[in-house]
Amino acid sequence: MSDILDRLHVVLEERRRAEPQDSYVAALHHKGLNKILEKVGEEATETLLAAKDAEHGDESARQALIAETADLWFHSLVMLSHLGLDHRQVLDELARRFGVSGHDEKAARQP
Numbered sequence: 001m002s003d004i005l006d007r008l009h010v011v012l013e014e015r016r017r018a019e020p021q022d023s024y025v026a027a028l029h030h031k032g033l034n035k036i037l038e039k040v041g042e043e044a045t046e047t048l049l050a051a052k053d054a055e056h057g058d059e060s061a062r063q064a065l066i067a068e069t070a071d072l073w074f075h076s077l078v079m080l081s082h083l084g085l086d087h088r089q090v091l092d093e094l095a096r097r098f099g100v101s102g103h104d105e106k107a108a109r110q111p
């Protein structure tokens with residue numbers, strides 16, 4: 001799971017230097033933090049609406065919630081990238097709360 005975050009991170013870093021007309025992420029960086037935050041807010045709202053639908057919904061409602069959550073995570077990663085941060089600091093923080101260092105994180109996930 002964190003492998004895909006690592007790979008996406010590499011792409012997001014490249015997009016900070018890309019031309020806005022060539023890439024959605026580069027266009028977001030070009031528009032600036034306020035636009036990125038607007039997208040994070042939009043995706044958060046869409047995610048909570050999808051969660052309400054999924055509560056008593058069918059499989060397609062559950063899939064829609066997964067897609068909206070992916071949009072929210074993705075735009076949150078763009079926000080972190082815009083500010084010179086990335087998923088590794090967030091995973092380290094979660095690991096700290098879980099009572100392990102980032103280094104021990106994989107071991108802690110073993111059943």
Ligand SMILES: N=c1c2ncn([C@@H]3O[C@H](COP(=O)(O)OP(=O)(O)OP(=O)(O)O)[C@@H](O)[C@H]3O)c2ncn1[C@@H]1O[C@H](COP(=O)(O)O)[C@@H](O)[C@H]1O
Pocket residue numbers: 008011015022023024025026042070071074
């Ligand atoms: N994971 C994603 C991803 N998830 C969602 N999105 C985009 O996020 C947008 C979602 O916003 P909306 O649903 O509001 O759609 P929209 O109306 O088109 O958006 P706006 O015009 O309102 O900004 C869509 O345009 C999606 O295509 C993503 N765009 C890119 N990625 C990843 O980022 C990488 C780099 O993307 P580019 O910068 O486009 O090369 C890609 O290889 C992907 O791996």
